[in-house]
Amino acid sequence: MKKTFFIAASILFTSHAFAQLKPFVTVDYARDEKRAGGAESFSTGVAVGIKMPDKVEYSLKTTFSQPFPNGGAISNSVELKLKKSYDLGLPVQPYASVRLGEKFETARDFAFYGFDFGLKMPVAAGTYLDVGTRYRDAFSTDIDFHSWRVHGTVSYDFDTHNTVGLRYSQSTGYVSEAKTGWRIHYTYNY
Numbered sequence: 001m002k003k004t005f006f007i008a009a010s011i012l013f014t015s016h017a018f019a020q021l022k023p024f025v026t027v028d029y030a031r032d033e034k035r036a037g038g039a040e041s042f043s044t045g046v047a048v049g050i051k052m053p054d055k056v057e058y059s060l061k062t063t064f065s066q067p068f069p070n071g072g073a074i075s076n077s078v079e080l081k082l083k084k085s086y087d088l089g090l091p092v093q094p095y096a097s098v099r100l101g102e103k104f105e106t107a108r109d110f111a112f113y114g115f116d117f118g119l120k121m122p123v124a125a126g127t128y129l130d131v132g133t134r135y136r137d138a139f140s141t142d143i144d145f146h147s148w149r150v151h152g153t154v155s156y157d158f159d160t161h162n163t164v165g166l167r168y169s170q171s172t173g174y175v176s177e178a179k180t181g182w183r184i185h186y187t188y189n190y
Contacts, residue, residue, distance in 0.1 A: 023050050025048050025049075026061075026186065027044070027186055029183070030043045030044075040068060041067040044063070045061055045064070046061065047062075048060055056083070057082070057083040060078070060080055061079045075104060077101055079099050081098070082097060092120070097116040098113070099116070110143045112137060112139065116133070117132055117133055123154075126156055128155050128156075129152065130152070130167075132150070134148070136149070136177075145177065146177070147178070151167050152167065162187075166182070167185070168180075169181050
């Protein structure tokens with residue numbers, strides 16, 4: 001009897017927990033210009049994640065990046081992100097996140113970490129402004145990868161499932177990471 005009760009309680013708890021999970025998929029396209037030499041690159045990314053009821057998100061993102069117009073070294077990355085938003089009862093909603101990832105370049109690959117902090121606020125019906133900063137660096141002190149990025153993003157919710165956004169950012173730090181960029185993204189919330 002206890003075993004049957006435990007199995008039934010586990011099924012109920014599990015189905016209740018899964019019912020509160022909200023999966024999402026984001027695709028993006030970005031174009032960056034290095035501040036030192038004006039060289040440009042593009043990147044595409046896909047992130048899959050889950051939104052939890054307590055304003056916590058888990059996501060896994062893969063990114064493909066290549067310089068243009070003459071090609072050059074291709075780089076790829078995989079990144080795991082944990083994000084927590086805080087509801088303070090105000091229109092402004094602060095958030096913080098932690099990132100862990102691996103970057104694969106032509107001549108090397110290395111692990112990195114990052115921290116994000118920002119504020120998301122409504123500006124009109126379905127329209128939000130997100131301003132924030134990110135610090136990112138490699139775990140190895142032999143890799144020059146550190147950077148600070150500030151960004152401003154405007155996003156629009158077409159409905160509960162579809163969101164688009166446009167982000168402008170500026171990064172400072174190591175020469176290859178000092179750049180300005182634009183990114184457009186689309187998110188589908190299940």
